[in-house]
Amino acid sequence: xKFFIDxxxxxxxREAGELGVLDxxxxxxxxxxxxxxxxxxxxxxxxxxICNIVDGDVSAEVIGTTFxxxxxxxxxxxxxxxxxxxxxxxxxxxxxxxxxxxxxxIRTNCTLxxxxxxxxxxxxxxxxxxxxxxxxxxxxSSDGLNLISEIREIYDNYDFETEILAASIRHTMxxxxxxxxxxxxxxxxxxSIEGLLKHPLTDIGLxxxxxxxxxxxx
Ligand code: E4P
Numbered sequence: 001x002k003f004f005i006d007x008x009x010x011x012x013x014r015e016a017g018e019l020g021v022l023d024x025x026x027x028x029x030x031x032x033x034x035x036x037x038x039x040x041x042x043x044x045x046x047x048x049x050i051c052n053i054v055d056g057d058v059s060a061e062v063i064g065t066t067f068x069x070x071x072x073x074x075x076x077x078x079x080x081x082x083x084x085x086x087x088x089x090x091x092x093x094x095x096x097x098x099x100x101x102x103x104x105x106i107r108t109n110c111t112l113x114x115x116x117x118x119x120x121x122x123x124x125x126x127x128x129x130x131x132x133x134x135x136x137x138x139x140x141s142s143d144g145l146n147l148i149s150e151i152r153e154i155y156d157n158y159d160f161e162t163e164i165l166a167a168s169i170r171h172t173m174x175x176x177x178x179x180x181x182x183x184x185x186x187x188x189x190x191x192s193i194e195g196l197l198k199h200p201l202t203d204i205g206l207x208x209x210x211x212x213x214x215x216x217x218x
Contacts, residue, residue: 024056102126135168
């Protein structure tokens with residue numbers, strides 16, 4: 001399973017990178033705004049800054065909602081750096097843009113996916129990644145993890161190469177469950193990744209090992 005971090009915060013990206021398990025970064029317009037990154041030039045520069053500190057795919061989202069706008073923006077984003085993956089929303093013109101980018105050899109991440117049918121369309125259009133938003137489904141009393149399982153089954157039936165990128169991960173158990181269901185990638189906040197580290201028996205065990213060592217080696 002690949003680990004992506006879902007943030008535009010450079011310190012957090014560095015911190016996750018130093019852990020040695022980071023495979024990429026996803027961003028979205030809300031995450032950029034949260035970091036106070038506004039204005040086209042600053043946003044483009046920020047994508048390059050992210051690419052320069054992580055060794056892996058960096059999803060950069062288009063803002064336009066028509067085919068022409070998405071193609072223009074996506075080509076500009078893809079030209080920024082070879083690590084850029086163009087993030088395209090699951091809307092009618094987005095599907096057309098996915099097909100266009102696929103034919104041009106530009107890698108894509110189809111975002112805002114909430115149903116198996118949308119995931120099937122994204123794969124048919126050749127998306128590199130499909131991003132089902134599991135946390136947002138859970139927020140409205142729908143089963144986000146079930147969507148991962150349905151997409152896995154569909155993709156396996158037809159050997160689609162599109163990778164399932166479990167997005168809108170809210171906590172560590174989401175990661176574990178997505179791994180059990182065979183999601184190819186997860187993207188979540190740093191806290192969800194760090195949660196994988198923790199177990200009280202590890203801390204207690206280490207404390208005892210060190211105490212016993214100190215007894216024998218005063
Ligand atoms: C995916 O790429 C999105 O950036 C993200 O996972 C959305 O998560 P949220 O529902 O926590 O905003």
